[in-house]
Amino acid sequence: MFTLQKKCGNARRGELTTVHGTVQTPAFMNVATCGAIKGGLSAFDLKEIGTQVMLCNTYHLHLRPTDAVVKQLGGLHKMTKWDSVILTDSGGFQVFSLAKLRNIKEEGVYFNSHISGAKIFMGPEQSMQIQSNLGSTIAMAFDECVANPSEYSYTKESAQRTTRWLVRCIDEMKRLNSLDDTINKEQMLFGINQGGIYNDLRIEHMKEIAEFDLPGYAIGGLAVGEPAEKMYEIIEDVEPFAPQNKPRYLMGVGTPVNILEGVYRGVDLFDCVMPSRNARHGHLFTWDGIININNKKYELDESPIDKSCDCPTCKNFSRAYIHHLIKADEMLGMRLAVRHNLHFYNELMQKIRDSLDDGTFESFYNKYKDILCNRI
């Protein structure tokens, strides 16, 4: 259940209540594709850095360790020791990113496993079954994230198929939630808006899926190569047709500024691999802008990554040490960097929520939309 508490222009402050706890929105979900944050963070680390939602992936967990194993282990919550909200992505993004290994049909998608090469089939029902076995709090509808650029006619056809798939997801989830041995019988299903870069298709599709009165709606298929301005424009065009009393989730986005711009336009939830992946590569976010800790200038820099940050990394370790660790390919370097970046994202969301609460979002937005892009 979602409660919209306050609006500031189009920006929204809300609360999403689930069986695994309440999520204060706007929120950034931390990506743990295979059940762990890459870079070596556990559920305990996530608690320490203020994470509200962990995001795992259906396709990856289906291949390894398999959803059957996860179910036997009691579900993702029990397996990972993360007792708060888990959102599972449906595998729809892998339909896009594993383009060379798949074949899309009406019934679903035929993949070749990127691990073993084995043939696998995933359709809406399979995706729902896997997500049910994983026992996540929120399941995502099985969709197709079309590549950019894609032809208008193909994008339209794909969006219509995604709607037909959504109907099948809804039916299958209803069935699964009523079974006796289902781990989370309160599993929620979010629909996903598609339509590529064609605003009319986006609007048409959002209107269609809004009809189903789902507990949440995502905007998918963005930040796949189109200019950021185009992404913002699509959010603005689609937002009026997304139900006001339901959370809106902008999938796979993005940079701190993308998130700020998204909140500004009415988005409540985000997720992105950027803070963790970039951290592993030495690209760190600070309140003064972005630094590349690999750069020689940090070799003797004894200050923390961000002097105003109170994450466990910044409270204890210097830029010089992290610089050394990452250059030396030490696991600890990646771990410290990932912990900082995710903390930064979580803190960004906290500051956004605070500014919405006390009515200063507009000035927060104006202050940080440029600073966060700085390269320092």
Added chain:
RNA sequence: GGGAGAGUUCCCGAGUGGCCAAAGGGGGCAGACUGUAAAUCUGUUGGCAGUGCCUUCGGUGGUUCGAAUCCACCCUCUCCCA
């Protein structure tokens, strides 16, 4: 003391007359990364300088139109026999 082999750009290492400022790797420097096939990928790595010049393949001299490559001597290192 005798014999065999080796010394290449920051390092390892290819190259045995011109297409060589010199493969490849490492390291260095920088960049990319947006529902994670990503602890990955890309660029660059002698100096000047607008496709040209200069310096460089242990040292010195030589052969040649032309040498990292051939010859002589020297220096250093490794291995084998005494």
